[in-house]
Amino acid sequence: MKKTLTRGLMNLLPMVLSLWLFWSLFISLDGLGRLLFALVGLDELYIGAGFMLVAVIVFIAGLLFSVSPIVWLYGWLERQLMKFPLFKSVYGSIRDIAGLMNRDGKPKTQKTVLVKQANGGYVVGFIMSDETPSPLTQALPEGDWVPVLFQLSYQMAGVTTLVKREELIAVDWSFEDAMRFNLTAGISTSNKAKPKN
Incomplete structure (x- = not known):
């Protein structure tokens, strides 16, 4: 009985936790998108509309960051904020972790x-x-x-x-x-x- 329960737990737990984590992320991003919709007066929307809005915003941001003036402006803003020690530590760490995940087109040094x-x-x-x-x-x-x-x-x-x-x-x-x-x-x-x- 104990072995059967352990086997079931060891097989189900990683799947359940992974699905729960991705579902929680989806719900959080969907809530953020629905909040943005609510700001323009659109309240009654189906689940997933907010997530799609956030995905579109991120995609548009990716397109904008291929334009030199936007990159320069963002770089200038980043340099100004990096003058604050606490922000520099937190933002620098998050940026470095994001850089590790985004290795497309770059040689893998790890x-x-x-x-x-x-x-x-x-x-x-x-x-x-x-x-x-x-x-x-x-x-x-x-x-x-x-x-x-x-x-x-x-x-x-x-x-x-x-x-x-x-x-x-x-x-x-x-x-x-x-x-x-x-x-x-x-x-x-x-x-x-x-x-x-």
């Missing part, structure tokens, strides 16, 4: 690597960028240093360490699968990693 530990074991890490900030390279001993993220299990947090490139073992493993492996403490093993020769 590479999966293994780093040898003092006890002889290895830890899975990710090269997040091929360039190290200038102040760090000047402070470090001579060498080709790269920032490597070590993701903490069951958390979105991680530890970024600077490691010499020659001490890294490249792994033929996608960033997404390796990240899933780290986040679940090795439970998720959908794809096996293959060290590069």
